[in-house]
Every structure is written in C-alpha cells, then in structure tokens.
Amino acid sequence: MPKNYQQDFGSVITSKTSFIDEIINLARKSSIFYLLFGLACCGIELMQTGGPRADIDRFGSVPRATPRQSDLMIVAGTLTYKMAERCRLLYQQMAEPKYVISMGSCASCGGLFQYAYSVCKGVDKLIPVDIYVPGCPPRPEALTEGLMRVQDKIVRERWFSARQKIGQPEASLGVEYKVTA
Amino acid sequence: MTFEEIQQRLAAKFGERIGALAPANKDPFLVVAAGDLVEICRFAKEDAELAFDCLMNLSSVDWPKKNQIEVVYHLWSYSKRHAFVLKVLLDRAQPQVASIESVWKSADWLEREQFDLMGVQFEGHPDLRRIMMPDDWVGNPLRKDYAEQPQWHNITTTRDNSLEGYVRLDELKKKAAEAAAAAAPKKEVLQ
Numbered sequence: 001m002p003k004n005y006q007q008d009f010g011s012v013i014t015s016k017t018s019f020i021d022e023i024i025n026l027a028r029k030s031s032i033f034y035l036l037f038g039l040a041c042c043g044i045e046l047m048q049t050g051g052p053r054a055d056i057d058r059f060g061s062v063p064r065a066t067p068r069q070s071d072l073m074i075v076a077g078t079l080t081y082k083m084a085e086r087c088r089l090l091y092q093q094m095a096e097p098k099y100v101i102s103m104g105s106c107a108s109c110g111g112l113f114q115y116a117y118s119v120c121k122g123v124d125k126l127i128p129v130d131i132y133v134p135g136c137p138p139r140p141e142a143l144t145e146g147l148m149r150v151q152d153k154i155v156r157e158r159w160f161s162a163r164q165k166i167g168q169p170e171a172s173l174g175v176e177y178k179v180t181a
Numbered sequence: 182m183t184f185e186e187i188q189q190r191l192a193a194k195f196g197e198r199i200g201a202l203a204p205a206n207k208d209p210f211l212v213v214a215a216g217d218l219v220e221i222c223r224f225a226k227e228d229a230e231l232a233f234d235c236l237m238n239l240s241s242v243d244w245p246k247k248n249q250i251e252v253v254y255h256l257w258s259y260s261k262r263h264a265f266v267l268k269v270l271l272d273r274a275q276p277q278v279a280s281i282e283s284v285w286k287s288a289d290w291l292e293r294e295q296f297d298l299m300g301v302q303f304e305g306h307p308d309l310r311r312i313m314m315p316d317d318w319v320g321n322p323l324r325k326d327y328a329e330q331p332q333w334h335n336i337t338t339t340r341d342n343s344l345e346g347y348v349r350l351d352e353l354k355k356k357a358a359e360a361a362a363a364a365a366p367k368k369e370v371l372q
Contacts, residue, residue: 082315117322121340
C-alpha cells in the first residue's frame with residue numbers, strides 16, 4: 001500500500017494492511033463488477049460511463065446483469081417506494097464484500113422529487129451507502145471519481161485477516177454499517 | 182362536429198337524461214349521472230356520427246368543500262376529428278362509478294390510476310389494483326386532505342434538511358459588526 005494514502009486522507013480512517021492484503025486488494029480493486037441498476041436519467045449517464053469515451057472498463061469495472069456476480073451497486077436514478085423493496089432485495093442478493101454508490105441527487109436524498117408522494121427520500125434509508133456522487137445527473141467523470149473512491153476504500157481494508165477471523169463475532173472488514181431506518 | 186352538435190346528438194338519443202353544456206363560454210363539458218355513464222359512452226363510441234374511438238384521458242378532481250369528486254372523461258374521435266368532455270359527480274365519502282373498461286380498453290390503467298391516487302371505486306373493473314404506489318400503501322395521495330404515513334416498511338417518508346444547522350457567514354459578520362459598533366464608545370462631536 002502506498003504510504004501517501006495515510007497523508008492524503010487525513011480525515012478518513014486508514015488502516016494498516018499486510019502485504020498479502022495489498023496483493024488481494026489490488027486484485028479486488030481492479031475488478032469491481034457493478035450491477036446494472038439504472039432507474040432514471042442517471043442510468044443513461046451510467047451507460048455513458050461504461051461507453052468508449054469515459055470507459056470505466058479501464059479500471060477493470062464492467063457491468064453485470066445479476067446481483068450474484070456484482071461487487072458494486074450503483075443506484076442510478078430516482079428510487080420510488082415500489083422500487084425500494086426490489087432495491088433492498090437486490091442488495092441482499094449480492095455477495096460480500098459489497099459496495100454501494102448513490103449516484104445523483106435523487107438517489108442521495110430524493111433530489112428534485114423529494115416532495116413527491118411516491119419517491120423514496122434517499123437510498124441510504126434502505127441500504128448502507130459508501131459513496132455519494134452529487135449531480136443531476138453526474139457527469140461520467142464524476143462517476144469515475146466515485147469509483148476511484150471505492151477503490152481507495154477497498155485498498156484500506158484488511159481483507160485477508162478478516163477472512164481468517166470468519167466465525168468470530170468481530171469478523172468484519174473494519175467497516176461499520178449503519179442503516180437509517 | 183362542435184360540442185353543441187355532439188350534445189344535441191346525445192340528447193336526441195337519450196332525451197331528458199342529457200343536460201345542458203356547462204359552462205357555455207369556456208371549454209364546455211357535460212355532466213351525466215353515474216348510472217347512465219356506460220350507456221352513453223357505448224353509444225358515443227358505436228354511433229356512426231359521433232365515432233369516439235379513443236379515450237384520451239381519464240382524470241378526477243377533488244372538491245372537499247363541495248364534498249364531491251369529479252371524474253372527467255376526455256373523448257376523442259380520430260375518424261371525425263372532434264373531442265368531447267364528460268363528467269360524473271360522485272360523493273366524496275364513497276366515490277363509486279361503473280367502469281368503462283368494457284367500452285375502451287385504455288380505461289383499464291387510467292381507472293387504476295384514479296383508484297390509486299384518488300380512491301375512486303370503479304365497479305366492474307377486471308383488475309382494480311394500485312398502479313403507482315405499492316399495494317399496501319395507506320391513503321390516496323392526490324386527495325386534498327391526504328396525510329402521508331410517517332414510515333412504510335421501515336423506510337421513513339421524510340428526510341431532515343441537512344442545511345438547517347448552518348448559518349450564513351455574511352449574516353454572522355453583519356451581526357458582529359453591529360455588536361462592535363454598539364459597544365464602541367461614541368465620539369463626541371465638536372462644535
């Protein structure tokens with residue numbers, strides 16, 4: 001792990017990783033498969049990010065059409081209450097470790113539609129969110145930046161030691177999830 | 182055909198049951214009794230001169246003071262290129278009207294929408310479920326007296342304003358400047 005991470009992210013919890021963690025994390029951060037979960041106009045920008053110009057594939061990130069094969073859920077667009085149940089189900093179907101990007105203001109807080117009767121006021125009311133990408137919709141560069149922040153999060157995790165501790169009560173990746181009910 | 186001609190055509194068929202157009206000076210509409218609706222609609226569709234082959238829109242209006250819910254039917258004829266508006270006045274406590282899904286198939290989802298958002302019961306509808314809100318949602322959101330439930334399936338339906346705790350910097354500076362001016366000793370003006 002590069003030493004300068006600890007300087008760059010002074011406000012973020014940094015963790016000391018072992019050498020084997022660095023190898024594993026390098027592989028993990030270079031193959032973040034994201035779930036195709038475009039809900040509204042952000043979905044168009046999500047496709048654009050996967051397209052040839054922004055080309056998120058150069059980070060090893062490719063879309064998957066099933067939550068079973070996905071590491072990252074990009075909630076792209078307005079989340080209605082009807083879709084909220086499905087969103088929670090899809091998140092539960094993803095295998096650990098899993099990450100969530102809330103893309104755009106609608107997914108983050110309801111955005112333009114937050115006074116509507118049918119719109120859920122933020123995806124973080126259902127599932128834990130790692131990265132919020134603001135914008136309406138965010139440009140592909142912004143989403144790429146969000147993906148790089150997920151990579152930063154991945155390289156700081158003690159994945160190997162967490163695997164060894166599986167079965168013990170404190171087994172986790174050092175990340176505490178809190179869901180606002 | 183104009184609105185008046187359509188109204189006369191309907192009156193020739195149904196006689197006393199067809200009232201006058203109202204209001205005459207604006208976009209006119211015809212109020213019909215809830216019991217006659219399906220019959221009139223079917224005639225309007227099948228009559229060769231009226232030939233209303235399309236239900237453009239089906240919506241409703243909530244009038245709490247009048248204690249009424251109006252269901253509004255916008256008809257359109259592609260072959261004759263004319264339009265017409267029918268209205269049905271219903272009791273607000275128990276809005277109930279016969280479904281016209283058997284006349285125009287497009288009424289299926291439009292009636293489901295009004296059932297969902299306004300709570301109008303359409304008798305004879307083949308599949309009267311909510312269409313926009315979840316099936317176990319409480320209340321009809323487009324009623325004037327609608328109050329949202331605080332939460333649904335452990336999801337709160339409100340979100341705190343994250344800007345509420347913040348204050349404007351320029352207002353703070355202005356207040357500080359005023360306080361400093363008040364505290365400073367006044368200069369005596371020399372004559």
